[in-house]
Amino acid sequence: MTPEQARKLLAGMTTEYAIQGSYGDPKEWFRLTEWQEDMPPQGILRALVDEDTGERWQIDTRIVCRYVTAPQPVGEDPVTPEEARDLLARILTLKAPGFKEPEALDAISTIARMRTEYALIRQPYPGAEWHQVTHWSKEENPLNDGYELADNERIVYRYSTTPQPLGEEQ
Numbered sequence: 001m002t003p004e005q006a007r008k009l010l011a012g013m014t015t016e017y018a019i020q021g022s023y024g025d026p027k028e029w030f031r032l033t034e035w036q037e038d039m040p041p042q043g044i045l046r047a048l049v050d051e052d053t054g055e056r057w058q059i060d061t062r063i064v065c066r067y068v069t070a071p072q073p074v075g076e077d078p079v080t081p082e083e084a085r086d087l088l089a090r091i092l093t094l095k096a097p098g099f100k101e102p103e104a105l106d107a108i109s110t111i112a113r114m115r116t117e118y119a120l121i122r123q124p125y126p127g128a129e130w131h132q133v134t135h136w137s138k139e140e141n142p143l144n145d146g147y148e149l150a151d152n153e154r155i156v157y158r159y160s161t162t163p164q165p166l167g168e169e170q
Contacts, residue, residue: 016067019032020063039065074118081114111159117158119135136158
């Protein structure tokens with residue numbers, strides 16, 4: 001991977017937001033909402049209600065964000081987080097030429113900390129836009145076992161960073 005490839009991958013990244021909740025333990029947070037491109041309003045949730053018993057629990061909430069790359073068809077790997085980790089190790093041990101720029105090192109370090117997510121997209125008819133059918137998953141095949149892709153379906157992947165609370169170093 002060259003510095004240009006690393007920059008190109010990161011240049012297409014977008015930010016996604018979600019709300020996390022905690023029952024008071026600062027180390028145990030769980031996601032309350034799906035990831036979305038628009039930032040949710042602060043203070044949106046303060047209590048959860050058990051639908052069966054009506055019991056309420058007070059919870060702390062926070063907004064977290066993560067960065068994601070644009071989806072790519074499976075098989076078109078510009079650079080994987082694994083390759084970035086290997087490259088970063090070589091750069092740090094060999095002092096590789098061409099990677100002295102702090103931005104290039106930062107880009108490769110960011111990619112190395114990302115994880116791969118997969119989803120199914122479908123094109124309703126030829127020439128139409130592709131639409132996401134499944135949620136993003138860590139599973140390489142986000143479909144049920146035995147499901148065969150139709151001609152108008154494909155699996156895509158993207159890379160995402162670990163969620164971080166807003167306001168923390170990113």
